[in-house]
Amino acid sequence: MLKALRDVGYETPSAIQAATIPTLLEGRDVVGLAQTGTGKTAAFALPVLDRLDVSQKTPQALVLAPTRELALQVCEAFERYAAHLTGVHVLPVYGGQGYGVQLSALRRGVHVVVGTPGRIMDHLEKGTLDLSELRFLVLDEADEMLNMGFAEDVETILADTPSDKQVALFSATMPAQIRRLSQSYLRDPAEITVKARTSTASNITQRYLVVSYPQKVDALTRILEVENFDGMIVFVRTKNETETLAEKLRARGYSAAPLNGDVAQAQRERTVNQLKAGKLDILVATDVAARGLDVERISHVVNYDIPTDTESYVHRIGRTGRAGRSGDAISFITPRERYLLKHIEKATRQPLAEMPLPGVDEVNATRLARFDDAITEALADTERITAFRDIVAHYVRHRDVPELDVAAALAVVAQGETPLLLDPAAERPARPVRGDRPERGERPERGDRGERPERKNRRADGPPLVTYRIAVGKRHRVEPRQIVGAIANEGGLRRADFGAISIRPDFSLVELPADLGPETWEALADTRISGKLIELRLDDGPPRGGARRPRSDRPERSDRPERSERHDRPERSDAPAASDAADDRRARKPRHRSSQD
Structure with missing residues (x-):
């Protein structure tokens, strides 16, 4: 595990880690009061991994998290710390993922289960999750879980696990409900309180954009159109997403490359050198891959997927604004992730300004300005301009075409099939005709x-x-x-x-x-x-x-009988x-x- 910690760049433990790891290694229950982003994932993951019995195939550790995003992040952290441990299996369990994948993994045997309370309850009710030999239970973001309505599920899970298990409860606050939970289910817990010391540089402008997940690619494309950026890092949550998004950006004409933990060191060095030299403009990266990356040219950081802890957020946006330069950080927030925005603002003590999605007029104005700049730059090359002036003059004399039309035709040739300007009519999606049944996923406004x-x-x-x-x-x-x-x-x-x-x-x-x-x-x-x-x-x-009458068979209001004529109306029961x-x-x-x- 020490080798794995060196690989991810850890040098000294954070305050919560220094206080919690020895206590958990002693076997004591712990109540940790710490804000999101203080490094508490490693505080409980490392002691759990250190004491696992890999020969046991039933789950030995269960980590409950309030959201699927946090569950995935905790699972990825476990896998990073266990990179050099043989035979350790970690399984994320959350709603939205097919049961088949989870059931197959459980049958093969897993050591650590990281899940959301609802899906864990579903498995317990179906009898597909065996917690009879559980040794460790972690409640991560316990106050958030209770605020989101999981109190009864959490208590049911706690009651359905062995009484001699070791429990670690982490919470940002200590409301009465958390205190009662601690007194009921933890045995003489050590209470550890750590205050976050998270801050961001004042020379970085921080903004956010509320956008649904399917709109993220288009939103990013528009931001790339209107923002005057030099180099950029776009942070995503998974390795696969780095490849997918980089490919989509290249298809839109941007020089982009992925950077993740699977990229070989030689390729990583080539990619970073290309970014430094201006041969590459956009890196699509994961947190681990970008750790320690220092390129002065990076003017913008985009959190395509917002991180679920503030420490990662601070590390990410710290990739810009280097060497005293100003920087920009833009975060995409889906409607369900607004609570993460509040966590970040509270921990960094800096509000993020909401930005609107760039509109068609703004994009077109930027495109025209760049087109003007390209013409101005070309006019400065007097030698080539002189040569082409003679060619155009010859065409005008022999074809009797106005010079302005020739210039426009040359612009068409240079532009190719892609329109220079966006169509304002495309800004508002066409609405389906009333009565037409929309395709699945394309419900009407x-x-x-x-x-x-x-x-x-x-x-x-x-x-x-x-x-x-x-x-x-x-x-x-x-x-x-x-x-x-x-x-x-x-x-x-x-x-x-x-x-x-x-x-x-x-x-x-x-x-x-x-x-x-x-x-x-x-x-x-x-x-x-x-x-x-x-x-x-x-x-x-x-x-x-009686039975519902099809709409097409219902009489018009004017054809319906008067109230006094409705003799067949049944008595209401x-x-x-x-x-x-x-x-x-x-x-x-x-x-x-x-x-x-």
């Missing part, structure tokens, strides 16, 4: 949902809600927490986005925001609960007087309504699961 019911519920603390129907109900043995967990996790929703949930025999009704975006519809298209597709759709309300009302009351306070799991 709010104003185009002609059949949307008018029942809306605007809460004082949230967006307007409407009722949606999903194709799972009581006979599928679903509970409100499963519905909240699946929809929030796959659709990127928050706990506050849910209203009442009513579970009926064959379906359920869920109040959700009226303006679900296309990416949410697309993400929920393949979502399953209890193995069944939820088939989310807007609820049109119950039918009156109070029994079903009472039952439904009871369902509604029971579902008003569901055990919510976080949007991150």
